[in-house]
Amino acid sequence: MSFFRRILLVGLVSFYIPNSHAEMTIEITEGIESALPISIVPFAMQGASGVPVDVSFVVDADLGRSGYFKTLDKQSMPGRPSTAEAVQFKDWQALGQNYLVIGQVIEDHGQYNVQFQLFDVYKGQQLMGYRMTSSAGELRRTAHHISDLIFEKLTGKKGVFSGRIAYITSSRQGRQSTHKLQVSDADGFNAQTIASSMEPLMSPAWSPDGRKIAYVSFEKKSAAIYIQTLATGERVRVAEFPGINGAPSWSPDGAKLALTLSKDGSPDIYILNLVTRSLTKLTKSFAIDTEPTWSPDGSSIVFTSDRGGKPQLYIMSSQGGEEKRLTFSGSYNARGSFSPDGRSIAMVHGNGSDYRIAVMDLATKSVNVITDGRSDESPSFAPNGSMILYASRKGNAGYLSAVSLDGKMQQKLVFDGSEIREPAWSP
Amino acid sequence: MKLNKTVLALAISALILTACSEDEKDASLTDGTQNAASGINDASTSGLNNGSGLSGSEMNASGMYPNAGIGPEFSDPNNPLSKSTIYFMLDSSQVQNDFVPVIAAHAQYLVAHPGQRIVMEGHGDERGSREYNIALGEQRAKSVASMMKVQGVSESQLQVVSYGEEKPASFGHDEASWELNRRVELVYQGAQ
Numbered sequence: 047m048s049f050f051r052r053i054l055l056v057g058l059v060s061f062y063i064p065n066s067h068a069e070m071t072i073e074i075t076e077g078i079e080s081a082l083p084i085s086i087v088p089f090a091m092q093g094a095s096g097v098p099v100d101v102s103f104v105v106d107a108d109l110g111r112s113g114y115f116k117t118l119d120k121q122s123m124p125g126r127p128s129t130a131e132a133v134q135f136k137d138w139q140a141l142g143q144n145y146l147v148i149g150q151v152i153e154d155h156g157q158y159n160v161q162f163q164l165f166d167v168y169k170g171q172q173l174m175g176y177r178m179t180s181s182a183g184e185l186r187r188t189a190h191h192i193s194d195l196i197f198e199k200l201t202g203k204k205g206v207f208s209g210r211i212a213y214i215t216s217s218r219q220g221r222q223s224t225h226k227l228q229v230s231d232a233d234g235f236n237a238q239t240i241a242s243s244m245e246p247l248m249s250p251a252w253s254p255d256g257r258k259i260a261y262v263s264f265e266k267k268s269a270a271i272y273i274q275t276l277a278t279g280e281r282v283r284v285a286e287f288p289g290i291n292g293a294p295s296w297s298p299d300g301a302k303l304a305l306t307l308s309k310d311g312s313p314d315i316y317i318l319n320l321v322t323r324s325l326t327k328l329t330k331s332f333a334i335d336t337e338p339t340w341s342p343d344g345s346s347i348v349f350t351s352d353r354g355g356k357p358q359l360y361i362m363s364s365q366g367g368e369e370k371r372l373t374f375s376g377s378y379n380a381r382g383s384f385s386p387d388g389r390s391i392a393m394v395h396g397n398g399s400d401y402r403i404a405v406m407d408l409a410t411k412s413v414n415v416i417t418d419g420r421s422d423e424s425p426s427f428a429p430n431g432s433m434i435l436y437a438s439r440k441g442n443a444g445y446l447s448a449v450s451l452d453g454k455m456q457q458k459l460v461f462d463g464s465e466i467r468e469p470a471w472s473p
Numbered sequence: 474m475k476l477n478k479t480v481l482a483l484a485i486s487a488l489i490l491t492a493c494s495e496d497e498k499d500a501s502l503t504d505g506t507q508n509a510a511s512g513i514n515d516a517s518t519s520g521l522n523n524g525s526g527l528s529g530s531e532m533n534a535s536g537m538y539p540n541a542g543i544g545p546e547f548s549d550p551n552n553p554l555s556k557s558t559i560y561f562m563l564d565s566s567q568v569q570n571d572f573v574p575v576i577a578a579h580a581q582y583l584v585a586h587p588g589q590r591i592v593m594e595g596h597g598d599e600r601g602s603r604e605y606n607i608a609l610g611e612q613r614a615k616s617v618a619s620m621m622k623v624q625g626v627s628e629s630q631l632q633v634v635s636y637g638e639e640k641p642a643s644f645g646h647d648e649a650s651w652e653l654n655r656r657v658e659l660v661y662q663g664a665q
Contacts, residue, residue, distance in 0.1 A: 218644070223640075246636060246639035246640060248603060248604070248607075248637075248639065249603070249604060264636065264639070267634065268634050269607075269634070269635075289611065289633065289635075290607055290608065290611055290635060292604050292607050292608075293604040306604065306607075306608070308608070308611055313608045313611065334605065334608040334609070334612065336604050336605055336607070336608045337602065337604045337605060350602070350604075350605055352605075356564075357601070357602075357605055378601060380601060380602040380605045381602035381603075381604065381605070394601065394602045396600075396601060401600055401601055421599060421600055421646075423601070423602055423603065424602070424603070439646065441646070442646060467603075468603065
């Protein structure tokens with residue numbers, strides 16, 4: 047059957063990002079074999095001043111990019127129904143389509159009424175229908191929300207299209223570089239610079255409620271950790287000790303920050319209570335201890351340490367206590383990141399020459415290398431746990447990539463003109 | 474050199490509570506400012522755009538002899554003081570024998586000029602994870618600092634900062650560049 051074919055290079059979609067003036071392309075390099083055929087019929091639009099966002103186009107791009115769906119191009123569509131009565135299911139069956147989405151966007155005094163319906167083509171039945179109201183500025187968000195609803199209905203997994211990603215870019219002008227912390231929609235649109243400096247910015251970490259980002263800035267020519275509120279742009283400096291102030295990681299309840307400080311000598315893991323402002327030292331080795339990450343239940347901290355000679359992941363209680371080595375395969379395992387269900391840990395896995403993303407199953411301790419780059423780094427789980435976003439490089443081009451946990455589905459987010467790294471998927 | 478003059482001309486500086494290096498309890502947060510909107514549509518940039526406007530120091534920009542402004546011996550190729558970068562092996566913070574005389578020369582100079590201060594900037598190559606490379610860069614800078622201390626340099630003359638892989642000297646992505654990036658730079662700050 048044709049729809050069981052592997053999707054390769056399904057599409058190249060170019061997006062204009064208003065704030066950064068950078069062009070981003072998303073490319074699906076590998077898809078799953080069972081991608082479901084779905085037709086997103088261009089939504090009927092009614093309005094005096096037009097509709098500023100092509101909602102159905104955004105939905106089509108979201109679903110296609112996920113790798114779970116193969117969308118039908120407009121030219122091949124047998125019609126453009128926008129009401130249930132107008133749908134001829136046989137025509138869509140003949141094209142091998144499993145699902146059909148139709149909809150309308152109607153302007154009403156500057157607001158937009160968006161409605162859509164999802165049908166099972168073979169049964170000729172509606173599976174879902176929604177009507178929602180949106181401002182012009184929220185239309186793109188509404189479209190991502192529709193993608194989430196359809197995705198969850200058909201795959202049983204929560205959609206991640208309305209999420210955001212934070213990342214660091216840097217661009218070089220002669221001897222100087224401009225470093226930016228940016229936040230964009232999950233599809234790369236609406237990129238906004240939330241901090242910019244001529245000195246490095248590092249390690250963005252989302253608060254569990256998605257409202258704040260903690261990050262490291264060298265703007266004063268030494269490291270400090272800031273927490274910035276996205277809605278207002280306000281920020282506070284929470285750590286500026288002598289030496290390293292790095293690797294901030296939020297506790298699941300948002301009340302604490304695990305971080306790395308070297309004020310007492312070697313880098314150690316500390317817990318900063320953001321409410322009481324008290325600081326607790328968690329590790330006390332003479333080796334490098336860094337890159338703490340919390341388990342989703344808040345009980346454990348996983349961190350990188352070279353106490354055994356090479357960097358490996360260790361686990362300990364977030365209350366302190368015994369530290370146990372977690373990784374034994376490979377000469378380099380660093381920057382652990384828990385999956386949202388707490389069952390696995392993604393990491394940077396080095397074998398001597400290449401650095402790739404690997405996932406460890408905590409129950410079986412088996413490690414699965416899921417990428418094939420030469421210098422892949424900074425793995426970050428999607429909030430539904432289905433994908434891992436990471437930074438990669440081919441030749442001189444750095445890009446972000448997302449991969450499914452089994453390594454079978456890959457998509458690439460390429461920005462023009464600047465280095466991009468340290469992606470973090472919002473909760 | 475007014476290196477700091479533009480660094481923190483932040484519109485939001487009033488909101489940044491002061492440093493906490495002396496007292497851990499000073500790590501401060503204000504939490505009452507956020508509104509219910511989780512969106513960032515209205516967020517303006519942080520104001521840093523007009524802020525830190527400098528990269529490197531003026532002395533670094535002079536090229537081959539970054540510390541030439543300190544004295545003529547720093548640009549004399551026959552003087553070990555003209556060398557200001559210590560290179561390291563992969564994943565190592567061990568000072569190699571070749572660089573022992575260079576560090577000794579700087580130590581002697583600093584002992585003889587107690588008003589001079591240096592920043593030892595630790596760096597790494599791009600491979601592996603970024604925060605681990607920060608730690609590695611600091612270990613490298615601290616190895617150099619401890620050799621200086623053994624040779625009598627006062628702690629107050631020495632400052633360590635690690636940039637990890639964030640400020641490469643060479644922008645390639647091969648061993649030739651990586652070798653140049655695993656380094657500690659000795660940056661004189663001028664006399665106090």
